[in-house]
Amino acid sequence: MPDTPQFTRRRLLQSAGGLALASSIAAPSVLLAQSADVIRIGHLTPRTGFLGPLGEYGVMAIDLAVEEINAKGGVMGRKIELLKEDSVNPQTASTKAERMIERDKVACIIGEISSASCLTIAQVAQRTKTLFINTGGNSDALRGSDCKRYMFHVESQNSMYVKTAGRAHLRDGLVKGKKWYSLTADYAFGHDLLKVSKRFMEANGGQFVGDDLVPTDAADFSSYLLKIRDAKPDLVVINLAGNQITNFLKQYAEFGLTFPVGGFGFDTALAWAAGKGNFVGTWPVVWHHLIETPGTKAFVGAFTKKYGKPPENQAWGDYIAMKIVAQTINDLKSAESPKFIEHLEKGAKFDLLKTREGYFRASDHQLMHEMYTVTALPADKVKNQWDIFTSGDPVPGPDESLEVIAATKEENSCTFPA
C-alpha cells in the first residue's frame, strides 16, 4: 500500500530519543548589547519540573527586589538588569551559567533550589571567578566537601533545618527513646538530609524503625502509608521535596493516619497546596510570611500588592540575596567578585527582615541567621487559606550565638579549593 506511513517501533524509539535530546538543549537567546549604564545580574532557578512551583516564587521575589532597588536609584547610580532563565537540570544549569558569565558578563549569579544544580553552577562560578549566591540548595555537602570560595549560601544548610526542627521535637518529647519512620527524596538533597537526621537521632537517643528512599517522580504514597501504619512510629519524618510533600500530606489525611508528622525540609507553598485539614505537623523554615517584624511586614505587603498572594519562604531567599548584592555593591563601589567575597568574609552584617541581623560565616560561606518552626493549625482554627500555621520563636534564641544550629567543623568541614 503506497500511502501507509513508514512506521516501525525502531523508528519510533529513534524519534522519541531525538525529541528528548532536543528538549534538553536550551533555546538560544538573543545576544544582548553591552551597555555601561546597567549592571547585569543573572538569575537561575528551576521553573519547570518538581521544584518549578518554588522557583516561580523566587522569580517573583527577585523581580520585586530589582524593582525596589532601581526605584531607589539602582547600584552605583546604574540600573540593575536581571537576566532570568529556567535552570532545568544540573547540566543545563551549568551551560546557562557559563553563557550568562562569559557572554552576558553578569556581575554575579543568584538563585537555584536543587542542590545538584547548585554544584554545577558553583563549578562554573569557581572557574570563572564569579560570585554565585545559592538561595535554595540545602545539602551540607555544598558547604562541606563541595564548598567553593565563589559560592555563598543564603539558604540554610540541612544541619540548620534538622537542629531547628529537632529542638521542637525534643521539646515535644518525640526524640529520646522514640521511633522515627522517614521517607527521603532519592537524590543529593534527600541523601544529605537523611545523613544529618540520623546523626541527630543518634546524638539524642532515638532510632529509625523505617527509612524508605522515594524516587523523585513518585506521586502515589499508598504503599508507603501501609508500611508506616504497620510500623507504628512515634514520628513520621518527611525528607521529601517539592510537590511530593503536598501529595504525601493529602494522602496521609486520606488514609486517616494520625502519627505526629514532621520533616526537615519544607516550603510553605506546599502546605498551602495541601490545604487546611490535610496540612499537619511541625516543620522548619528559613522564614515565613507571619513573622512579626517591620521588614517582613513591608516585604509581605509589597509582594501581596504586586502578585495578589503572600510570598512563601523561597521568595524570601531570592529577595534577600538580591538586596544583599545591591547593598554590598553600593558599599564597596564595585561589583568585582573577589572584592565582594573579601567583604562578606570579613563578616559584613545584613538586615534579613528578622529580629536580628545576619552575616556569612567565613569558614563555609553559610549565612548565619534565625530560623523558625511552623506548626499546622487544626482545621477549625484556620481563618484563611494562607495563615494555616503558627510560628515558634526564632531559633537560636536571643541570647544564643547564631552559629549554634549550624554544622560544626567536625560535622561538616570545608576547605576552599584554591
Add this chain to the structure above:
Amino acid sequence: MLLMQQILNGLLDGVYYLLIALGLSLIFSLGGIVNLAHGAFFAIGAYLTLVISPYLGFGGALVLSPVLVALLGILIERTLFRRFYRSDPILSLLLTFGLAMVAEQALRMIFGAPPLSYSIPQALRGQVVIGNFIYSFYRVVLIGIAVACVAGLWFLLQKTPFGRVVRAGVQNPDMVGALGISLQPYMAAVAALGIGLAGLAGVLLAPIYAVHPAMGNEIITPAFVVVVIGGLGSFWGVVVAALLVGLVKGVMVGIGYSAASTAAIYFLMLLVLLVRPRGLFGERMTRLEQ
C-alpha cells in the same frame, strides 16, 4: 501480611494508570499518533475540577470536566491530529510534544506555577478497614468509577457497530476505506473518548495529588510503559499491564526496595520486550510492521 496488603494496594494503584493508558493506546492504535500531550489533558481535567467545583460541586465536575476535555480533544483531532495520520511519525511526535508544552505553559500562565489546594469532598472522606487492610473510601469510589468506565469502553469496542468499525480500522484502515466506510468521524470519536478518559483521571486524582501545571508528566511516563508492556491494539493487554505495573511498584516498596520502584517498571518493560517484542498481548499489525 503486609506483603499481601502491598500486592492488593499495588493492583488497585494500577487502575489509575489504566485510565490514562487506555486512551493513549486507542489513539495510537487507530491513528498512529503517539499522544505526548495526553498528560496535559489529564492536568486540564484536574484544573477544570477546581474551576467547576465551587459552582457545581465535585459531582458536577466529575461529569462536566471530562466532557469539556473530550470536546477539546475533538477540536484538536479535527484541526491538528488529522493532518498527521499518514505522515512520518516524527511529525506527530513533535506536534504532540509541542502541544504538551503549550498546554503546560498555558496552565502556568492562567493558574500560576504553585500547586493549588483541593481536597476530597466531605461525603467521600474516611477509610475502609477490612481485617488488617486499610484503604481510603475515596479510592474505593475512584476505582469503582474507573472500572465502570473501562467496562463501558470494552462494551463499546466489542459489542457495538461503532466498536466493530474502530477495531477494523485498527487492523486495516485501507480495507475499511475500500468497504466505503469513512474512518474520519471514528477518529474524532476515539480521540474524544481517549482524551476524555485522561480528563476523567484528572478529576479523580485532583483530590489526592498536588494540582500543578506539570502534573501530567508524573503520570504519562508510567502510562506509556503500560501501553508498551500491554501491546498495541490490545484492550486486555493494557488492562493486565496496568495492574502489573501497579503491582511491581507496590511490591518493590513493600519489600524495602522503594528506591528501585520506578526502575523496576522499566526493567519489567525490558523483559517483556525481550520475550514478546509486540508486548504481552500485542497483535501483529500489518500497517505498522514492514
